[in-house]
Every structure is written in C-alpha cells, then in structure tokens.
Amino acid sequence: MATIKVPATVPSPAEDCDQLRKAFQGWGTNECLIISILAHRTAAQRRAIRATYSETYGEELLKSLEDEISGDFERAVLLWTLDPADRDAQLANEALRGWNPSNRMLIEIACTRNSGELFEVRRAYHLRYKRSLEEDVVKHTTGDFRKLLVPLVTSYRYEGIEVNRKLAKSEAKMLHEKITEKAYSHEELIWIITARSKAQLIATISYYKNEYGKSIIKDLKSDRKNEFLVALRAIVRCICYPEKYLEKVIRLAIKGLRIDANSITRIVTTRAEVDPKTIETVYYKRNSMSLKQAVKDHTSGDYKTMLIALLGNNV
Amino acid sequence: MATIKVPATVPSPAEDCDQLRKAFQGWGTNECLIISILAHRTAAQRRAIRATYSETYGEELLKSLEDEISGDFERAVLLWTLDPADRDAQLANEALRGWNPSNRMLIEIACTRNSGELFEVRRAYHLRYKRSLEEDVVKHTTGDFRKLLVPLVTSYRYEGIEVNRKLAKSEAKMLHEKITEKAYSHEELIWIITARSKAQLIATISYYKNEYGKSIIKDLKSDRKNEFLVALRAIVRCICYPEKYLEKVIRLAIKGLRIDANSITRIVTTRAEVDPKTIETVYYKRNSMSLKQAVKDHTSGDYKTMLIALLGNNV
Structure with a gap:
C-alpha cells in the first residue's frame, strides 16, 4: 500500500x-x-x-x-516525477556509467521489481538511451560480474507460485557443491540464481538450509571482501527478503557519519507507491524508531519536506 | 500487408x-x-x-x-486460430520437447519477430506452460546450442535505426577473428549476434564483407555438417534477409519428395498477417511460379483450401 x-x-x-x-x-x-x-x-x-x-x-x-x-531536493523531485520504469532506467544507467562492483543498484532493480516491471525498465531504457540495457551492462562491466548481470537483467522469471520440489532439491545440491568448491561464478549457479522463478528459488534456498545446516547467505560469507559474493548475497536477499534488504539500504544510508542522500532518495521515491508500509514496519522493528522520524531527524529543508510527504505526511 | x-x-x-x-x-x-x-x-x-x-x-x-x-487441416486451423504470441509459444515448446540441433524453429521465432513480439512470446509461454521459455531451453539443449539459444530468446534488441559505425567496424573485426580461429561459440561472437540491434548487426555484417572480401555467411560454411554453423547462418539470414530465409523454408518444404506439411503450415499461419506478399514476391522470383500455385499443386482437400484462403483466395 x-x-x-x-x-x-x-x-x-x-x-x-x-x-x-x-x-x-x-x-x-x-x-x-x-x-x-x-x-x-x-x-x-x-x-x-x-x-x-x-x-x-x-x-x-x-x-x-x-x-x-537544486541539490538533494531536486533529485528527489525529479526521480519522483518520472514514470517508475523510466526512473529505474535512469538509475540503472547511472549505476552503469559510474560502474564499480560494490554498486548494487542493478541487482536492486532486477530483483525487487516483478518480471513485468523489469521488462518495462528494459523498454524504457531503449526509449531513453537508444540502446538496450544489456548492451550497456556488457559495455561497462567485466568478468564474473558481466556473466552474472547480463542474465540477471534479461531474465523474465516465471511468477507463478508452483514449486517443483524435486528440482529444488537437486538445485540446492548443485548450489552447495559449487559454493563448497568456491566456484561462485559457475554457469549453473548463475543460471539458478538469475532465471528460476522467485517461488522456486525460495524453495531451493530453504531446502539448502534444511539439508546442509547453514543458510546459503552464511555460506556466501566465506570471503567478506569478495564483491562478487556480496552481489550473490544481495540477489538472494532481494529475492527472499526484499523488505529487509531495502530496510538495510536505507538504515545504512541514514546511520553513516554523513547521510547517503542518494540511497535515501532512491528507496523513498522508488518504493513510495509500492511497499513503504512494509519497509516502515521492518525499519521500526529493527531500529525502535519510525522511518519517518529517522528521515526527519537526518534531513532538512525542502528535501526533508518532500521525503516526509512521500512517506505519508501532509504538508 | x-x-x-x-x-x-x-x-x-x-x-x-x-x-x-x-x-x-x-x-x-x-x-x-x-x-x-x-x-x-x-x-x-x-x-x-x-x-x-x-x-x-x-x-x-x-x-x-x-x-x-484432423490431420494437416486440423493443425493449420488450430495454429491459425491461436493468438500470434501464443502460437509461437506453442511452436517453441514443440521445438524444445523434440529438440535436435537441426531444428531452426527457435531461431525463426527469436529472429524474424520484432523485439516486442518476442517478449510477448515469452509472456505467452509463462501463461501456457507455467515456466519460462529460457528454463525450457536450458532443460532441453546442451553445450554450444544452450550458450547460443538462451541469450537469443531472452534478448530484447534495440529497434532503432541508429548505427554506430565505429562499433560495426570493431565488431566485424572481432567476428572475423573468431571465425578464422574457428571459435564459433566464443562468448563475444554469440553476444554480438544475439544482442545487437538488427540495424547495427546488418551494418557489422556489411562491413565484414567489405573489409574481408567474403560474406560472413560464406565464412560460416567452412564445415557444412556442423549444425552449430548452420544455426549461426540461420540467425544471420533471419536478421538480414528474413523474407529470403522464410521463402527457402517453404520452398524446401514444398520441393521434397514428400511435402513437409508442418513447415508449410507454420510459415503460412505465422506470416499470413505479417508479410505474405513479400514472401510471395521472393518466392515468385526464385521459382518462376506463384507460392499460391505451388501450394495448390502440392496439397489437397480441406488443408489446401485453408492454406489458399490464408494466402488470399476467397473460398
């Protein structure tokens, strides 16, 4: 809501x-x-x-x-005024032009939007940039990241709730094998994570924990400095716990020594018409403070007024 | 028309x-x-x-x-009665269930439809089969064919006419290098062929011929029995000369010792609302006989009546 x-x-x-x-x-x-x-x-x-x-x-x-x-206020108003798909296309393009492996924007867009919405982003990207999103992914990324991000942004995951238990079992085994071998960019692993329906992937990940005793997220923490592992964890989190993932992005953006206005603006403008109540609930549980109050305390001026309006205050 | x-x-x-x-x-x-x-x-x-x-x-x-x-008549009526995207989804599924490397159906669908139409096929596939087209590609194909067909069916090529000449030049060089090295399934080659806009790819292929003296189609004929090379040629043909490609499919289907009714039915039902006049023109030039006459001569009964009606005769 x-x-x-x-x-x-x-x-x-x-x-x-x-x-x-x-x-x-x-x-x-x-x-x-x-x-x-x-x-x-x-x-x-x-x-x-x-x-x-x-x-x-x-x-x-x-x-x-x-x-x-101008400033943060300008960015918030401009992003908000755009159509959601066009806004995501712009955000994806910004992420790619200044690409670095620690940037999780593309993952956020590809995994927290539904399949139809992700396709609309690709369509908006054509209109806006006169080339495809995947062409820019290939242009700006390299190596394992390219191998991961191209199928991720071109995927059109089935959205039904049907789950094939046998498949979940065999793919949990495959994921566990590849992670144990540290073959994190193995094509089968990438395929499972980027192309399976969310319901199927959640079942696989749940089976993984039951069968092998540790969550896949924990197993993907073996090397904390490896940005590729961070990206894989981000994908799993965005698929399985999107609200928790987004809450964490905005929490870290607020909690730093200096606020990360870009991330706050992005989460508020992209989610205000989707699931802000859910993110607020998760935020409150985690921080014992309402998201609205936290945003009020850490921002100022017209920027603050705009964000609070999007979070549901009358102005 | x-x-x-x-x-x-x-x-x-x-x-x-x-x-x-x-x-x-x-x-x-x-x-x-x-x-x-x-x-x-x-x-x-x-x-x-x-x-x-x-x-x-x-x-x-x-x-x-x-x-x-029943029979060929049944298949023609059923395919025709379906929505175009749903019909293509069914044809793609048939091709995958009975997959063999000489089957060019998926290439025909992925490369002769426009980007929006190909996406509609993927959407129809979800509705019809409760999984994604690419999941079935991975399930039924292996090796180089899988490496080629997954990006091909998930691509959403930019449809503008803009061409980057410098890129065409460098990618023609890349294609020539890989083909000379017989590295036909190299990821860069597959990427260029499956993801670039049709206008860009046509420019690259034209540059290839000008620069290296032989067409890419000819260079891809080095091993005539290699089905992967046949598939690459089919992609290039479907992109550069779709009417010629489709004319050849129907010509071979009519000319064999026994007609290949499946192919005739497929071409007529899938193209009757798209570009039958163009295919007819190419057919007439190549065979000095109208397509309608050829179909009349080689089919019979209700099947014949149905095909001729789709090709523009009143019944």
Missing part, C-alpha cells in the same frame, strides 16, 4: 500545471507549492501533468524543475 | 460462433464453413470468437475443433 496522500478531489492536470508554473515564476521558487502538488499525485496523474505541461508551455516539466530547484 | 480477406461487414462473434457450432453438428463436419469463417478473420476477431465461444458453450473453441477435424 502506498503512503502518499492523494486529495479526495484531484485538480485537473491543467490546473496542476498552472499552479506549478506559478511556483516557478517570480523572484524565488515556491518549493512548498511544488511539493504540495507533485508529492500528492499517483504515477498516472504525474504522467498526465508532464504531458499537459509539455503541450501547454512547450517545455518539459522535468527541465523546468531542473532550472528551478 | 496481410493476404487474408476479411469481409467488408464482419458478423458479430456470437454469429460466427453460432455458425461454427452448426459446422460441428450433425453427421459430418462442415469444413468449408469453418474455413469460410476462421480464415477470414483477423487475430483480434479470432480472439473475440474464442472468448465468445467459450462463454456461450462452456468449451474451448480449440477443443471443439480438435474433436471435429
């Missing part, structure tokens, strides 16, 4: 555009007005606003926003 | 279902009535007929057809 609060009577896109235009005019920008509109509209409503704005003023809304606001 | 002839005033799906039901009743089946309806409706109209039939009679139209007709 989404946390954003949409008014009972939503103004027409033309009225919203008119108000946004007013927010941009004059000496200063009216940030509160921008938030009071955009943070309280669904993806479909924001799409209608973008289209109407472009038709009416001959300029893209995102461009106008870029000109008017 | 499609060859099927749809009446100026199309009866309602309910009227069509009523007529089909009449065709099934009594002592014999009225095959002509079946053809006069189904062969003259578009994919969307056939979908509406299937839905109405199932609602009205509590039975699937395809099941009723199966009970009433």
Whole structure:
C-alpha cells in the first residue's frame, strides 16, 4: 500500500500545471507549492501533468524543475516525477556509467521489481538511451560480474507460485557443491540464481538450509571482501527478503557519519507507491524508531519536506 | 500487408460462433464453413470468437475443433486460430520437447519477430506452460546450442535505426577473428549476434564483407555438417534477409519428395498477417511460379483450401 496522500478531489492536470508554473515564476521558487502538488499525485496523474505541461508551455516539466530547484531536493523531485520504469532506467544507467562492483543498484532493480516491471525498465531504457540495457551492462562491466548481470537483467522469471520440489532439491545440491568448491561464478549457479522463478528459488534456498545446516547467505560469507559474493548475497536477499534488504539500504544510508542522500532518495521515491508500509514496519522493528522520524531527524529543508510527504505526511 | 480477406461487414462473434457450432453438428463436419469463417478473420476477431465461444458453450473453441477435424487441416486451423504470441509459444515448446540441433524453429521465432513480439512470446509461454521459455531451453539443449539459444530468446534488441559505425567496424573485426580461429561459440561472437540491434548487426555484417572480401555467411560454411554453423547462418539470414530465409523454408518444404506439411503450415499461419506478399514476391522470383500455385499443386482437400484462403483466395 502506498503512503502518499492523494486529495479526495484531484485538480485537473491543467490546473496542476498552472499552479506549478506559478511556483516557478517570480523572484524565488515556491518549493512548498511544488511539493504540495507533485508529492500528492499517483504515477498516472504525474504522467498526465508532464504531458499537459509539455503541450501547454512547450517545455518539459522535468527541465523546468531542473532550472528551478537544486541539490538533494531536486533529485528527489525529479526521480519522483518520472514514470517508475523510466526512473529505474535512469538509475540503472547511472549505476552503469559510474560502474564499480560494490554498486548494487542493478541487482536492486532486477530483483525487487516483478518480471513485468523489469521488462518495462528494459523498454524504457531503449526509449531513453537508444540502446538496450544489456548492451550497456556488457559495455561497462567485466568478468564474473558481466556473466552474472547480463542474465540477471534479461531474465523474465516465471511468477507463478508452483514449486517443483524435486528440482529444488537437486538445485540446492548443485548450489552447495559449487559454493563448497568456491566456484561462485559457475554457469549453473548463475543460471539458478538469475532465471528460476522467485517461488522456486525460495524453495531451493530453504531446502539448502534444511539439508546442509547453514543458510546459503552464511555460506556466501566465506570471503567478506569478495564483491562478487556480496552481489550473490544481495540477489538472494532481494529475492527472499526484499523488505529487509531495502530496510538495510536505507538504515545504512541514514546511520553513516554523513547521510547517503542518494540511497535515501532512491528507496523513498522508488518504493513510495509500492511497499513503504512494509519497509516502515521492518525499519521500526529493527531500529525502535519510525522511518519517518529517522528521515526527519537526518534531513532538512525542502528535501526533508518532500521525503516526509512521500512517506505519508501532509504538508 | 496481410493476404487474408476479411469481409467488408464482419458478423458479430456470437454469429460466427453460432455458425461454427452448426459446422460441428450433425453427421459430418462442415469444413468449408469453418474455413469460410476462421480464415477470414483477423487475430483480434479470432480472439473475440474464442472468448465468445467459450462463454456461450462452456468449451474451448480449440477443443471443439480438435474433436471435429484432423490431420494437416486440423493443425493449420488450430495454429491459425491461436493468438500470434501464443502460437509461437506453442511452436517453441514443440521445438524444445523434440529438440535436435537441426531444428531452426527457435531461431525463426527469436529472429524474424520484432523485439516486442518476442517478449510477448515469452509472456505467452509463462501463461501456457507455467515456466519460462529460457528454463525450457536450458532443460532441453546442451553445450554450444544452450550458450547460443538462451541469450537469443531472452534478448530484447534495440529497434532503432541508429548505427554506430565505429562499433560495426570493431565488431566485424572481432567476428572475423573468431571465425578464422574457428571459435564459433566464443562468448563475444554469440553476444554480438544475439544482442545487437538488427540495424547495427546488418551494418557489422556489411562491413565484414567489405573489409574481408567474403560474406560472413560464406565464412560460416567452412564445415557444412556442423549444425552449430548452420544455426549461426540461420540467425544471420533471419536478421538480414528474413523474407529470403522464410521463402527457402517453404520452398524446401514444398520441393521434397514428400511435402513437409508442418513447415508449410507454420510459415503460412505465422506470416499470413505479417508479410505474405513479400514472401510471395521472393518466392515468385526464385521459382518462376506463384507460392499460391505451388501450394495448390502440392496439397489437397480441406488443408489446401485453408492454406489458399490464408494466402488470399476467397473460398
């Protein structure tokens, strides 16, 4: 369930555009007005606003926003205003252009979105960058990471709940063998992790623990500095415990000496219409503090107002 | 442009279902009535007929057809009546269940459909078989074929016409090196052939011929009995000259000592709403005879009537 609060009577896109235009005019920008509109509209409503704005003023809304606001606030508003698939395409592209093996963005996108959503990201990537997501994965990554990430982003996992127990058993055995041999990038291991349906993979991982006494996550911790193992663990976590995974990302982003605004913005903007309540519940259990309070305590200004609005406060 | 002839005033799906039901009743089946309806409706109209039939009679139209007709005629009517993506999913599944390296069905589907259509086949595969197409590719194929076919069926090629000349040049060099070394299943070669946009790949292949004096198709003929090389050639042909490729499939299917009805049925039913005129033109140039005449000469009975109706004759 989404946390954003949409008014009972939503103004027409033309009225919203008119108000946004007013927010941009004059000496200063009216940030509160921008938030009071955009943070309280669904993806479909924001799409209608973008289209109407472009038709009416001959300029893209995102461009106008870029000109008017800045910093973390700008990034939060721009990411939020985008369509979810287009936003993910942009995030994936940023991750690839500045690629380093510790970046888990692609894994987050490929594994916490459903199969149809991941395909929509690939479609949006075509439109935005005039090439395919997988072409950029190959261009920017190398070695084992390339072997892992290409099938991960091109996968279209079956989404049914049916589980083949016999297969789960044999693939748990295969995973255990490869992990024991430290053959972490073996093609069978990569295949199982990147292509099986989530229900099937969860069954395999559960069988792994029952049969071999230790969770696959623990067995993949043998070398803590090995970024490839961290990536494999991230995939398993995103598939089996997506809320816990996302809670951890935002917890670490808030808890550091300096907050990691990029990660906070990403999690809030990408999840506010999906599962923020679940992430909040996990966050509260883990930290004995509401996520909203933690965000309030560690951010400031218009950026704070925007995030809190997306997390469900009226402004 | 499609060859099927749809009446100026199309009866309602309910009227069509009523007529089909009449065709099934009594002592014999009225095959002509079946053809006069189904062969003259578009994919969307056939979908509406299937839905109405199932609602009205509590039975699937395809099941009723199966009970009433048989042989090559049955296969042509059943394949035609399906949605294009669902039909391709069924054909892909048949190819995989009876997998042998000389079967080119998967290549035909993956390379002559556009990127969106190929994705729709993957979606239809989920619905129909409760698992993904790529899971079945891995289950039924081995070795180099698996290395080739998994990326081929999971690819989502960019469809724009933009070409990067520098990339075409460097990838033509890479292809030439690998082919010269007989490293036909090298991952870079497979990557280029399975993932690059069709426009980019066509540019690369054209550059290959200009730079190295021989076409890549010829260079891939070094070992005529090597089925993997035949598969690579089929991919290049399906991308660069799809109509020529499909013309050859139907020509060989007609010319053998015994006709290959499966291939004729497949080409006619899968292309009748796509590019039959182009295939007919290529067929006429190559064989100095119209495809329709060739099909008439080599088939008979209701099967013949059905194929000719799909190729544009009124019945």
